[in-house]
Structure formats: C-alpha cells, structure tokens
Amino acid sequence: MKEMQADVVIVGCGAAGLSCALTSLEAGKSVVMLERANEAESGGNTRWTEALLRLKSETEVTDDFVDEFTRNSGYNIQQDFIEATTREYSTWPSVVKALSFLDPEVLNAFAEGVPEVLKWLQDHGIKVVDSYYPYPLYWAMMSIYGGGLAIIETLTPIVKKKGAEVLYETTAVGLLRDDDERVVGIKAVDANHEGIKIHAASVVLACGGFEGNPQMVVQHIGPAARYMRPVARGGYYNKGEGIRMALDAGAAPAGDYADCHRQMIDARSCMQEALVNCFPMGVIVNKDAVRFMDEAPSEAWRIQEDPCRFVTEQRDGIAYLILDQKINDYPNWRTMVRSDLPPVSADSLEGLAQKLELPVAKFVSTLSAYNEACVPGPFEPSTLDGVRTEGLQPPKSNWARPIDKGPFLAYPIMSSITFTYGGLKTTANAQVVNNSGMVIPGLYAAGETVGILYGLYVGAVSVLRALTFGRIAGKHIAERRSLVN
Known part of the structure; x- marks a missing residue:
C-alpha cells in the first residue's frame, strides 16, 4: 500500500474543496486532494452548476438571507433547546451542539463569511455578475461568470501551481484514526484499486451528498425516489462515502435526510x-x-x-x-x-x-x-x-x-435530484461534531457534505456555502500545527 503525508487531505475537487485547498496553500500548508472522477469531469456538481448566488451586490447577501434559513432550519425543535442557542456556544448543552438543525452560530458564520470569500475569489480572477433564474416570475440575483465550470477552471490550475497534489480517479474509503479517535488521515483506492494511506493533520470532506447512490437515496428519501436521477452528470459521482465514513466515526448527522433539492x-x-x-x-x-x-x-x-x-x-x-x-x-x-x-x-x-x-x-x-x-x-x-x-x-x-x-x-x-440535504453536523469553523456534541479532532466538512437544509431549499446558496465554508475550514486549519513525523 502506498503511503503519503500532507498537512491537509481534501476529499473532493469542487467549489468547497478548491476553496479550502487554496486557503490552506496560501497559509503554507501542504495539500493532497482526492477526486473520484477523471480530470475532464472533476468537480462534482460544481462543474455543471450555473452557480447562482443569493446576493444583492457583488459581496452582500440578500436582505432575506438569514430569515429564509431561519424559517427552514429544522423540525419541531424543543423551545428550551432554541433558548440555549441564545447563549455563548461554549455553554450549550451537548445535546444541542449535536442536534440536527441549522444553529445560529453556523448561519451567522455563513452570512458573515460571504463578503470576504467573494472578495478573495475576485482577487483570483473569478467574476460575479448580474443574473436571473428562468422561472415565470423574473427573479433577479447574481452568479459566477462562467458558472461552476469557471470555478473549476480558474482555481484548479492555481492550487496545482501552488503545490497541491491532485489524485484523480481516486476514491476515499475510510478515515485513519489514532488511539484517541482523532482523525489523522484517510484511506483511499486508485483507479487500479491499489490502496493509498494519506497521513494528515487535517481531513476535509468536501465530496458532496449521496444523490449518486441509489441505495442511500431510497433508504433516506423513500421508495418514490427510485424514479429520480441526478440533474447533472456531476451528481452521479456523489456516492455518499464521505458522509458514511464520518458517521461511522461517530459524527452527528444533520440536515434533512428525508428530502433533497429537486x-x-x-x-x-x-x-x-x-x-x-x-x-x-x-x-x-x-x-x-x-x-x-x-x-x-x-x-x-x-x-x-x-x-x-x-x-x-x-x-x-x-x-x-x-x-x-x-x-x-x-x-x-x-x-x-x-x-x-x-x-x-x-x-x-x-x-x-x-x-x-x-x-x-x-x-x-x-x-x-x-x-x-x-x-x-x-x-x-x-x-x-x-x-x-x-x-x-x-x-x-x-x-x-x-x-x-x-x-x-x-x-x-x-x-x-439537484443535491441531497442530509449530511454532517459541523461547528461554525467547519469542524465535524460527534454525537456527544464534541468536535472530532482533525475532521472538517464543507459544501453538500454538511447538512444545513430542511424541507425547502433556500435558493441560490449551494455554491455560496461551498465556497464560504471551504474557506472557513482552510483558515481554521491554517491555525493548527502540521503533522509531526
């Protein structure tokens, strides 16, 4: 089995993974990225999306941004749990930290992180322009010029030039953990089904949801879901392993596993x-x-x-x-x-x-x-x-x-299925939380691997959350020490 070492290993080369990779590289971290697809189809849903953005200007979220998420943040949550979230996060009961709902800490980090990440991306050549969604009632918004493909084609060469090693046709199959259940790397297989162990101080799961996995789709969304298919080719690559391996390591689930954006x-x-x-x-x-x-x-x-x-x-x-x-x-x-x-x-x-x-x-x-x-x-x-x-x-x-x-x-x-809603619970720093409400050391998640949506999709936020929390994860990783040999 081949063995490698890096400061950060990122599963997925879409908007979330690339945002995290570039942020980490700019902080001096060594990065390995894993991508199930070949290079021509890399990037999951990002490659195919129109990349609409819920913005009122090039760097400002819409006035209803927080309200729309708040209205669709979970189901039948106990009032005392809601009241607990008005206090400092450190004082929240562990059951609330692990609860399947979009907590205000994560929502605030999202809304506040958008301006900075968009300014940073524009500095790297990605443009934000006026746009609209083709519905009977005109809905003005903004989008990435060139769509998600522009994100892939702009950021991938940059991260490679800065030293990231991108392993295409390579699939993550499990997390490496030490005796204290800290995540210390990832196991993967390449196109020849030869094993790879990548030892890293930080693992970032940015590998989408499970819309490309018929078993998981029917298991979670129900029998009628057998009639649906991913809206774009990139969705077929999203098999849900990132979610499953984290759940197997004790991660708390979040997001609406019974539903998806259609x-x-x-x-x-x-x-x-x-x-x-x-x-x-x-x-x-x-x-x-x-x-x-x-x-x-x-x-x-x-x-x-x-x-x-x-x-x-x-x-x-x-x-x-x-x-x-x-x-x-x-x-x-x-x-x-x-x-x-x-x-x-x-x-x-x-x-x-x-x-x-x-x-x-x-x-x-x-x-x-x-x-x-x-x-x-x-x-x-x-x-x-x-x-x-x-x-x-x-x-x-x-x-x-x-x-x-x-x-x-x-x-x-x-x-x-545009993408599934069910995913992992994280903190505002994109750290994955376990079922006891504690951070799993070394494990991060971003993009559609994270569960923040319930019932009704808050339109034009998918690419925004991928870019924002990919960058948030990278910035938090930059503060951690590198893996000691």
Whole structure:
C-alpha cells in the first residue's frame, strides 16, 4: 500500500474543496486532494452548476438571507433547546451542539463569511455578475461568470501551481484514526484499486451528498425516489462515502435526510440540467391522463420542490406538461426550457394523447374539464394574476387559461435530484461534531457534505456555502500545527 503525508487531505475537487485547498496553500500548508472522477469531469456538481448566488451586490447577501434559513432550519425543535442557542456556544448543552438543525452560530458564520470569500475569489480572477433564474416570475440575483465550470477552471490550475497534489480517479474509503479517535488521515483506492494511506493533520470532506447512490437515496428519501436521477452528470459521482465514513466515526448527522433539492427536467433528454420551468403556465397530467396538483399556487421558485415531489409520486415518476399556442403570449418562455429536444406536438388533443401514449378519452375529458373551469380574466405574466379555475380539484390558482389553441405541445417531465440535504453536523469553523456534541479532532466538512437544509431549499446558496465554508475550514486549519513525523 502506498503511503503519503500532507498537512491537509481534501476529499473532493469542487467549489468547497478548491476553496479550502487554496486557503490552506496560501497559509503554507501542504495539500493532497482526492477526486473520484477523471480530470475532464472533476468537480462534482460544481462543474455543471450555473452557480447562482443569493446576493444583492457583488459581496452582500440578500436582505432575506438569514430569515429564509431561519424559517427552514429544522423540525419541531424543543423551545428550551432554541433558548440555549441564545447563549455563548461554549455553554450549550451537548445535546444541542449535536442536534440536527441549522444553529445560529453556523448561519451567522455563513452570512458573515460571504463578503470576504467573494472578495478573495475576485482577487483570483473569478467574476460575479448580474443574473436571473428562468422561472415565470423574473427573479433577479447574481452568479459566477462562467458558472461552476469557471470555478473549476480558474482555481484548479492555481492550487496545482501552488503545490497541491491532485489524485484523480481516486476514491476515499475510510478515515485513519489514532488511539484517541482523532482523525489523522484517510484511506483511499486508485483507479487500479491499489490502496493509498494519506497521513494528515487535517481531513476535509468536501465530496458532496449521496444523490449518486441509489441505495442511500431510497433508504433516506423513500421508495418514490427510485424514479429520480441526478440533474447533472456531476451528481452521479456523489456516492455518499464521505458522509458514511464520518458517521461511522461517530459524527452527528444533520440536515434533512428525508428530502433533497429537486428540479423539473425533460425526461427524454440526456442534457445536463434539461430544465422545464414553464410548468406553471400549463397543465400537468400523469400517465393516467389525470391532473394531480395546482400547477401555479404561488411564486414558482418558492413552490418548485412541491411540484417535483408530486411528479415523483406518480406512476413511474413521469408526468406531462401540456401547453397550447397561447404560451407564446409569455415573452421569451423558451428561456425557461433548457432541454435540447423539441416538445411533442400535435394539431389536436386526441393526436397529442396518441403521441404521448396516454388514454385518449381520459386525456380529452381531463383537458375539457379544466377548460370549462377556467374563469376569464386578464392574463398578466409578470405577476401572480389570480386568473384561476372554479369548481375543479385540484384547482389552478394563477395563469389558468384554457388549453384550446393548437398546435398543442407537451414535455414529458420528471423530478431530478439537484443535491441531497442530509449530511454532517459541523461547528461554525467547519469542524465535524460527534454525537456527544464534541468536535472530532482533525475532521472538517464543507459544501453538500454538511447538512444545513430542511424541507425547502433556500435558493441560490449551494455554491455560496461551498465556497464560504471551504474557506472557513482552510483558515481554521491554517491555525493548527502540521503533522509531526
């Protein structure tokens, strides 16, 4: 078995791992990075993401940043536990330190760490620009210029130039621990399944969630999750070993293991993030040609998770978005569709049903009932217009216009997993906490390996948290001594 030594070993070469690596290198630490993929596909989800950022300026988080996280920070937490978090962290009961919820110490570190990390990244050539997310209601925000790929292509050469050794096609399989259960390195296997032991004073798990592991997905999210797939190729590399090896070492779990962030995609497409986000403007039916949800109850970006859950629960996890030519009344609606395949088209509803292999009579009956329930009103695509159905279950609460102007269009849709929520509990310094509320010496985690989300995704924060806590981990590691031979 090959043996190596470094001050820091980082599992994962995405935004979190690269941020931590560069910070550590700038502090004079020696760094080894492990990456399951080959170099051309390295970086996990980061390589494929649009890298939207919940910012109001190049270095400021939005005004609702803390409030949105606070509203989605955990479930049914005892009031005395909440009250304990108003005191100094050192006085918190151990059960609270290990509790599965987003504690204010971590949230404050996140919000306060964003300006510094973005300024630091811009100094290294990464640009932040104005952007928006392609939903029916325009949502202005910011993003990394060039998306997550720009993070990979900018930072990877820098960390290599500064001396980091990057081991591609190498998978971490376990933590090295000493007699006092301190983490002192990691075990891995290379592409030839030859073992490697890397001895290090600090180990950083920045290797994503478990959306690429069908067993873990179904185990934690439930049977219907078998119908979902990662939204992009990078997610397939996220097998959950980082989470599992830490849990095996006594780490406390955190985040919502029963849920994940989902996006609606074209079920036919092999394209990365083949999004179909115009669903609130049409009608959705399942394989039995039955409607099963309100397609537009509120702002689409707020209710994205629920529509995706409802689709996943249908037979085979497949549904069909039905549109007519009135969709063209919505300016630039095609920007909300990122599939490389055109919609299924037919001159009649009967013909569309036949092409979709849906029961024709039921399909026509469902659309007729919907059309008859639509209450006339002025169509206003830039706001929730309140144009709704009456006497129909489930209702449609906004943009409810009859589907009656051919040719008719359809997209077969499914829910995809953007990333999982369940992960590890950490301190504000990105140190992993055990089930007794104590820090596991030598072990850090950042990015999607950490559990901070519950139920509803706080949009446009995934890349931010990876970059921020990767840097926080690196800065804390910089204060630790190097491994003594």
